[in-house]
Amino acid sequence: MNYNHNLKPSEVRNLIRKGQLNQQTSGLCGGYAQGNLVVLPQNLAYDFLLFTQRNPKTCPVLEVTNMGSTEFVKSAPNSNLTLDIPKYRLYENGELTGEYEDIQSLWRMDFVSFLLGCSFTFESALIEEGINIRHIENGSNVPMYITSIECEPAGVFSGPVVVSMRPIPSHQLVEVVKITSRYPNVHGAPIHIGDPSMIGINNINKPDFGDSVEIKENEVPVFWACGVTPQAVAMNIKPEIMITHAPGHMFITDIKNHQLSIV
Amino acid sequence: MNYNHNLKPSEVRNLIRKGQLNQQTSGLCGGYAQGNLVVLPQNLAYDFLLFTQRNPKTCPVLEVTNMGSTEFVKSAPNSNLTLDIPKYRLYENGELTGEYEDIQSLWRMDFVSFLLGCSFTFESALIEEGINIRHIENGSNVPMYITSIECEPAGVFSGPVVVSMRPIPSHQLVEVVKITSRYPNVHGAPIHIGDPSMIGINNINKPDFGDSVEIKENEVPVFWACGVTPQAVAMNIKPEIMITHAPGHMFITDIKNHQLSIV
Numbered sequence: 001m002n003y004n005h006n007l008k009p010s011e012v013r014n015l016i017r018k019g020q021l022n023q024q025t026s027g028l029c030g031g032y033a034q035g036n037l038v039v040l041p042q043n044l045a046y047d048f049l050l051f052t053q054r055n056p057k058t059c060p061v062l063e064v065t066n067m068g069s070t071e072f073v074k075s076a077p078n079s080n081l082t083l084d085i086p087k088y089r090l091y092e093n094g095e096l097t098g099e100y101e102d103i104q105s106l107w108r109m110d111f112v113s114f115l116l117g118c119s120f121t122f123e124s125a126l127i128e129e130g131i132n133i134r135h136i137e138n139g140s141n142v143p144m145y146i147t148s149i150e151c152e153p154a155g156v157f158s159g160p161v162v163v164s165m166r167p168i169p170s171h172q173l174v175e176v177v178k179i180t181s182r183y184p185n186v187h188g189a190p191i192h193i194g195d196p197s198m199i200g201i202n203n204i205n206k207p208d209f210g211d212s213v214e215i216k217e218n219e220v221p222v223f224w225a226c227g228v229t230p231q232a233v234a235m236n237i238k239p240e241i242m243i244t245h246a247p248g249h250m251f252i253t254d255i256k257n258h259q260l261s262i263v
Numbered sequence: 264m265n266y267n268h269n270l271k272p273s274e275v276r277n278l279i280r281k282g283q284l285n286q287q288t289s290g291l292c293g294g295y296a297q298g299n300l301v302v303l304p305q306n307l308a309y310d311f312l313l314f315t316q317r318n319p320k321t322c323p324v325l326e327v328t329n330m331g332s333t334e335f336v337k338s339a340p341n342s343n344l345t346l347d348i349p350k351y352r353l354y355e356n357g358e359l360t361g362e363y364e365d366i367q368s369l370w371r372m373d374f375v376s377f378l379l380g381c382s383f384t385f386e387s388a389l390i391e392e393g394i395n396i397r398h399i400e401n402g403s404n405v406p407m408y409i410t411s412i413e414c415e416p417a418g419v420f421s422g423p424v425v426v427s428m429r430p431i432p433s434h435q436l437v438e439v440v441k442i443t444s445r446y447p448n449v450h451g452a453p454i455h456i457g458d459p460s461m462i463g464i465n466n467i468n469k470p471d472f473g474d475s476v477e478i479k480e481n482e483v484p485v486f487w488a489c490g491v492t493p494q495a496v497a498m499n500i501k502p503e504i505m506i507t508h509a510p511g512h513m514f515i516t517d518i519k520n521h522q523l524s525i526v
Contacts, residue, residue: 045309046308046309046312049309049312049313049316050312050327052316053312053315053316053324053327054327061316064313064316064317066418074415152337155329181525184447184525262444262447262525
């Protein structure tokens, strides 16, 4: 069944909640922003929030719940973040210990949930402006790399910046920087253009996460701060418990992509 | 003595530190951003940081120190925030109990310090574009008003949005919105243009803080979220202790104003 058309975010969340939709969310609810989920116990919430403040390009925060709340009240009124994502991941002491279709049985009243911006938003903007995105054309996952750039540490959280890479034809570089600059809440402008070795990437054909893509003759690799960073950093400290969405299975918000553009 | 010219921020901070400069900081270190200071005990820091995340227009955070640290390491390397502001205010249980030229004797290792963006930055940008700012022409303080708009609450923090007002000629309104939109870290675009009563201001000639300014025949009042908001909100909950800069006596950073522009 194809749910891509005409359904509102609240309707798609409702299908997910009822277990009637459990696919990846890429392409669903065109025009609406999707977000990364990170759930942590309250005793780590201050350090993590400070980490996001100090690393806004890797960790653009769309919303933070009150402790124990399961609703993103601003980004998705009447949502239930324990039910409205098709697939969740549970990490215990830094190890992935399971995937879940809902996290009701795992819920604790000391949980704080973070909704972080996702590059789907700026990719939509790029495509609308006629810029091709290789991994979308390929139907594969974006290639991601651990860099030699360190995040600004905050409390117990520290680690390297993870980037995503998209090959861009030279003549479109300026336009790509301009367009993505307008979306600081979904990673914003690139953090590097060109030579991968300058940011500690030794083999562009071997991404640390996701799938490799071809870089053609006239193209330059362009790197953006990636939403995998906060998860990697959080996992790095092996928290007793952390829950996230499963890759590609995002939280669909009521926020229109254009609302995340700053000009 | 006129220190306005050619001194770097670090040099001016050093003069302040030595007690050789104790005036208001408006006009000092042209081209560099100045910031508001809020110092709170760690037990309030999470709620306050969450408040700033939920209210980015009133509370644009430039930097948050590690607990106990007296240095804004990113915004002003080698600074000492207990010495480098000409005048501080101490609030105890919500009451102003004193003004200090330094706060070394008050310092506690559980303090967390927040540096918040200040409208001086966007005023510089407006002036450079040929837009006159009435209260600067007058040599008076900007008029500020408590509005009927509520901040998004976070933990123990809640309260009304405080706005600053600048009269702008009708033909410059578009330009003013465009220019200030580029500076989201120093309050950004206006939150209201025109009729003051729509945001709960009943007498535009009686500001709640600062000085009244004339609105001329061809001018429209334009309202921006104001950095007094976080202080007012923090004071509202009568914290055991809170330290801020004294009005007009700001923390001078090494950040160039143009670095705070997003395009």
